[in-house]
Amino acid sequence: MRPEEDRVDIDRILSLPLETGSQEKAAGQSLPSVGRGDLMTYDAAQNNPGRFADLVRRKLNRSLVASLEACVHCGLCADSCHYALARPDDPRMVPAYKADQVRRMYKRIVGWTGRLVPGLVHAKRPASDEDLNRLKNVVFGTCSACRRCTMNCPMGVENAAIVRFARGILADLGIVPEGVFNVSRDQWESGNQMGVSEQDYLETIDWVKEELQAETGDPSIDLPVDVEGCDFMYTINPREVKFDPRSLANAAKIFKLAGESWTLPRWGWDQTNFGLFSGDDRLGGFVARNAYEAAERLKAKRIVISECGHGYRSTRWEGYNWAGYDQKLPTESVVVTIQRYIREGRITVDPSRNPDPVTFHDSCNIARSGDLIAQPRWVLRRVCSDFREMHPNGRENYCCTGGSGLLSMAEYRPLRLEVARIKAEQLKATGAKVLCTMCHNCIDGLNDVVKHYRLDMKVVQVMDLVAGALVAPE
Amino acid sequence: MSPLLRVLQDEVQIVALSFLGIVYVLKLLWIFRFPHRTERTFAAGSARAGVQSSLMNVLMPWQMESTRSDPVFYVQFALFHAGVLAAIALSFIVPYAPGLLVGHGVRPVMLATLIAALMIGLGRLARRIRRPGLRLISTPDDYLSLVLTIVFFATAALLLAAPADWGEGPAIAFFALTALFLVYVPFSKVCHYLYYPFTRIFLGHTLGHRGVVARRARVDAEGI
Ligand code: SF4
Ligand code: SF4
Numbered sequence: 108m109r110p111e112e113d114r115v116d117i118d119r120i121l122s123l124p125l126e127t128g129s130q131e132k133a134a135g136q137s138l139p140s141v142g143r144g145d146l147m148t149y150d151a152a153q154n155n156p157g158r159f160a161d162l163v164r165r166k167l168n169r170s171l172v173a174s175l176e177a178c179v180h181c182g183l184c185a186d187s188c189h190y191a192l193a194r195p196d197d198p199r200m201v202p203a204y205k206a207d208q209v210r211r212m213y214k215r216i217v218g219w220t221g222r223l224v225p226g227l228v229h230a231k232r233p234a235s236d237e238d239l240n241r242l243k244n245v246v247f248g249t250c251s252a253c254r255r256c257t258m259n260c261p262m263g264v265e266n267a268a269i270v271r272f273a274r275g276i277l278a279d280l281g282i283v284p285e286g287v288f289n290v291s292r293d294q295w296e297s298g299n300q301m302g303v304s305e306q307d308y309l310e311t312i313d314w315v316k317e318e319l320q321a322e323t324g325d326p327s328i329d330l331p332v333d334v335e336g337c338d339f340m341y342t343i344n345p346r347e348v349k350f351d352p353r354s355l356a357n358a359a360k361i362f363k364l365a366g367e368s369w370t371l372p373r374w375g376w377d378q379t380n381f382g383l384f385s386g387d388d389r390l391g392g393f394v395a396r397n398a399y400e401a402a403e404r405l406k407a408k409r410i411v412i413s414e415c416g417h418g419y420r421s422t423r424w425e426g427y428n429w430a431g432y433d434q435k436l437p438t439e440s441v442v443v444t445i446q447r448y449i450r451e452g453r454i455t456v457d458p459s460r461n462p463d464p465v466t467f468h469d470s471c472n473i474a475r476s477g478d479l480i481a482q483p484r485w486v487l488r489r490v491c492s493d494f495r496e497m498h499p500n501g502r503e504n505y506c507c508t509g510g511s512g513l514l515s516m517a518e519y520r521p522l523r524l525e526v527a528r529i530k531a532e533q534l535k536a537t538g539a540k541v542l543c544t545m546c547h548n549c550i551d552g553l554n555d556v557v558k559h560y561r562l563d564m565k566v567v568q569v570m571d572l573v574a575g576a577l578v579a580p581e
Numbered sequence: 582m583s584p585l586l587r588v589l590q591d592e593v594q595i596v597a598l599s600f601l602g603i604v605y606v607l608k609l610l611w612i613f614r615f616p617h618r619t620e621r622t623f624a625a626g627s628a629r630a631g632v633q634s635s636l637m638n639v640l641m642p643w644q645m646e647s648t649r650s651d652p653v654f655y656v657q658f659a660l661f662h663a664g665v666l667a668a669i670a671l672s673f674i675v676p677y678a679p680g681l682l683v684g685h686g687v688r689p690v691m692l693a694t695l696i697a698a699l700m701i702g703l704g705r706l707a708r709r710i711r712r713p714g715l716r717l718i719s720t721p722d723d724y725l726s727l728v729l730t731i732v733f734f735a736t737a738a739l740l741l742a743a744p745a746d747w748g749e750g751p752a753i754a755f756f757a758l759t760a761l762f763l764v765y766v767p768f769s770k771v772c773h774y775l776y777y778p779f780t781r782i783f784l785g786h787t788l789g790h791r792g793v794v795a796r797r798a799r800v801d802a803e804g805i
Contacts, residue, residue, distance in 0.1 A: 169615040173779035176612075179770055180723050182715040183647040183654075191714070198717035207718055219608070220722070220768045228770075229720040259647040261658070262773065263635060263780040424791060427621040434622045478625045478792040502793065503646055 115522045117199055121244045123518050125149065125236075126285045133292055140295035145389065146288075149281030156233040160216045162276040167217065171272055174265040175213050178203055184266065187259035189505050190249055193526035200249065200526075202256035206266040208245045209273040239282050246273045247284050248519040252384075253471040253506035267511075275386025283385065286515035290381045291390055298397055299377035301345035311348045312371065315356050323360065330359050333405065334370035339444070340407035341371050342378035342398050342422060344415045344547040351547070357574040358413060358441065364577065365453040369411070375401030378412045379547075380421035383472075384512030388429045395426025402436055409437040411444050414568045416470030416546035417510070420477050440473070442483050442545050442569050449489055456576040461491035465572065466539035468497065468553060469504040470546035483545050483569055490569075490576035497537045505530050507544070509552020524559045531560035542566045586749045589756040590676040597763035604767035605775060612779065626796045631789015635781040657701045664698020665730065667691045668737040672759045675740070675752065688741055695738040702731040726769045733758055 130148040133141050140146040184202040185191040191200040198204060207229070214221025214230035221230030233239050252267040260266075277283055278291070293302035303311075312330045319328050331337070341362075347355045362369050375397035382391025402410045412422050419440050427434045448454045467487055473479050480501045487494050499505070508527040513519055534542060534556070542553055542564045553566045634644075642648035648655040671691065674681050682688045706727055709715045736755040743751040766772050788794045 167615055169612060169617045169779070170783040172612055172615050173776050173783060177773055177776035177780045179773045180715070180718045180720070182712065182718065185714050186647050186650070196713070198714040201714040201718060203718045204714070219611075223768070227720065227722045227725070257784065259645050261639065261645070261648070262777060263638075263784040265780070265784065424622055428618055432621060437623070475793070476791075478796060480793075481796075499646065 113521065113525045115525050117194075117197060117249075117522070120248050120519065120522055121199070121241055123244050123248070125240045125243065125282055127281075129285050129288050129292070130281055133288075138292065138296060140292060145393070146292055146295050147279050147281045151236065153280075155236050155239055155280050155282070158280060159212070159233055159239060159276060162279055163213060163216050166272065166276060167213075170265065171268060172217075174206075174263075174269055175210050176218070177262045178206065178210065178264045179262060181261065184256035184260050184264075187255050189251075189253075189255075189508065189529040190522075190526045193528045199245075202250070202266045203264075205245055205250050206264070206269045208242055209269050212242075236282070239277065239280065242273060243277050243282050243284070246270045246277070247287065247512075247516060248522065250511065251471075251506045251508060251513055251523075252511035254475045255471070255503070255506065258475060258502060270511075271383075271386040273386070274384075275388065278385045278387045284516045284518060286517060287381075287385050287512060290512070290515050291385050291387065294377070294381050294390060294394055298374060298394070299345045300379050300381055301349050303345050303348050305373065308348055308376070309373075311352055312355075315352045315359065319356050319359055325363070328359060328363050330355070331370045333373045336406045337370040337408070338368040339370075339409045339411045340398075340402045340405055341369050341411050341413065341441075342376055342418075343371070343413045344379050344418055345377055346547045346551075347413065351550075354413065354547075354568060354570055357570045360574060361445065361448070361454060361570070361577065364579070365448045370405060370407070372398075372401035372405060375399075378418035378422045379415055380418065380426060381512065382429065383417050383421045383425060384515075391421060391426060392429035392431065395422060396430040396432055398422055399427070399430065399432050399435075407436065409439065411439055411441050413441050414545040414547065414570060416472035416477075416548055418547075419470075419479075420472035424477060440479055440482070440545070442479065442486060445569070445573055446482050446486050449486065454573075455578040455580070456490045456573065457578050458488075458490055458492040458576060460576045461541070461572050462493065463491075463541050464493040464495055464537075464539040465491045465541040465543050466495050466497045466534070466537040467500070468507060468534075468542060468544040468549055469501055470544060470549050471504070471506050471510055473545065474502050474504060479545075483543075486569055486573065487543060490572045491541075495537050495539055497533050497539075499533075505533055507546075507549040507552035508556060509548055514548065514551050520555075524555065527556045527559065530556050531562060534562055534564065535560075540564060541572075543569060543572060545569045583749055586753055586756070589753060589760070590672075593760045594672060594676070594756065594763075597760040601763045601767055605772070608767065608772075608775060612776075620790060622790075624790045624792070624797075626789050626792030626794060628786045628790040630795035631787070631793070632782050632785040634794050635785025635788065636778065638781065657704070660694065660697045661701045661705070663694050664701070664734050667694045667698070668733050668759075671737050671740065672756065675755075682741075692738060692741045695734050695741070699731060699734040699738060702727060702734060706731065722769050725765075726771045729758075729762055729765065729769075730771070733762055 127149050134148050188202045194200045211229050211231045214228050215232045220228050250270045254267045256266050290300055294300050316330045320326050380391050380394045412419050423438045508523050513523050550566050557564050638644055642655040709719050736758050739751040740755045
């Protein structure tokens, strides 16, 4: 473990200024998303505190109001948040404190007591853009929206939903970290988070196909694009195209062995969704709808989502609601697909091929906000010979520290790595050499933790271990 | 019985209770005015089972890390709320069924509960003042609500324990405070129990619908 050297000055974090360079550039380039009013930019000439109040009134829903009203300030949530646990002497890391920065505004704008006697409940409107900028630093910089505190709140208060609510309103005002603006821009403009052009996408697929054919000596192995009537349409994380085509190759290899009929779509292939992180439901709906419509257009029988925590949560659960699109097709994680292959004997795996001790990190978006806890373990117990749980795990696991888009916000990285001490201690205690997760985002978050705290671990995905354990048919 | 105490324990309580009831109804109507999101996804589990489990959470301290790792806190929570129930019950028993306090051991049990709740309340106040994290999130309402509750316990305990020659003083103090409490509660954090079912139902619905709780076996076999 690293010593205490990395202690971050939290006042500096909370007063980080609003950077608008990318926003000005985007407006100067007259990007279509800006012109359409999809991607909002900051305008200092506007009455932003007033607009904030209007948006609060407009965007509230019943479950948010309940969470905003129900907190009794018992402080129990401090025992469950990795920020608060890593900085026990810093009261601003308490989940309820972070939610309260939104709650006090809500109370003054909408709440009963807050409007009658504001001082009694610390109700206060944002008075200036400076107040909104500080709120930006709280909700984007000091919470990974992991929802661990909700699981440990006796009242069931959704602090992460409150944080996301505030993020969404700030996104409407253009008061967001540069990284959030840039990724949102890319996803609005190109339909995917990393701004991958169609040409790059298709060329990478071709390249992966050629490599795979050469590696396996099987010229029939394919990564089909836009084929109609397949058993499933496969949606992926742009990271797989840009930085980690190996996971695409693993998928293609496994699908081939299983005799699967599958396709990638030409458009609507990105299962990730920055709307979840930025709080922008419109962006969330736009991205999710792309995938649902692609599957419909291709007459696929189901949608399969590659390994990604927030992508799974967005595509499987939230996206249908954001997009106002009734689910028509079964939509599942590729880990569930693999589970089915193994169960049905469509692929054969040999656990002795992965002999190193393996532990599994549950992505928050899958274990707490999704539904898959037993399934990855079912697969892992069959593809590696020494599986060990980390503690806590499942619904109670700690965040990889890179959740909620924090990987794209460089300015909050020092704090993220400082509070990652909790995760690092948890990982180290397993004694595992291989750290497996089913999320591309967690891979990056965990790699940062492993590197920063000098842990002797390799970070992989479930598909890596499945591919490593595959037994080719005679 | 003096006319003051008679009015205080009867008409005043009824007026204060009616006020509380009216504000609660208005608050409920108000919360229902906010839109509720339509769920458009196929269920992987049972929303009903999720809701049941979430609402029962309060009786299952092992379900939450926070109460699992600190059982003393959970016991304190239970006793504190038992004290609230005892004090409220007392405000009905004294004017309408005083016979219940004679015999059956009701009086000593109520008194013990109220004294325990009083001590826990004082401990909670100390905890709130001592811990920087709690101090920072505490509003004047948090302190006022807690102090009012502590005094409520104290006057209720006094009412049960005071010797007859103390006269009506303890009863007047208890019923005056109860009336004040009833009027303040809907505007304070004490009315968290009004929102409690909402937050727990919403959380349980999501966890149940998504199959985090009560996942259907068929889901993994056939997909959904
Ligand atoms: S969010 Fe929950 S645990 Fe935290 S202070 Fe509020 S009621 Fe307590
Ligand atoms: S959602 Fe996670 S990071 Fe945010 S306050 Fe709660 S426990 Fe902490």
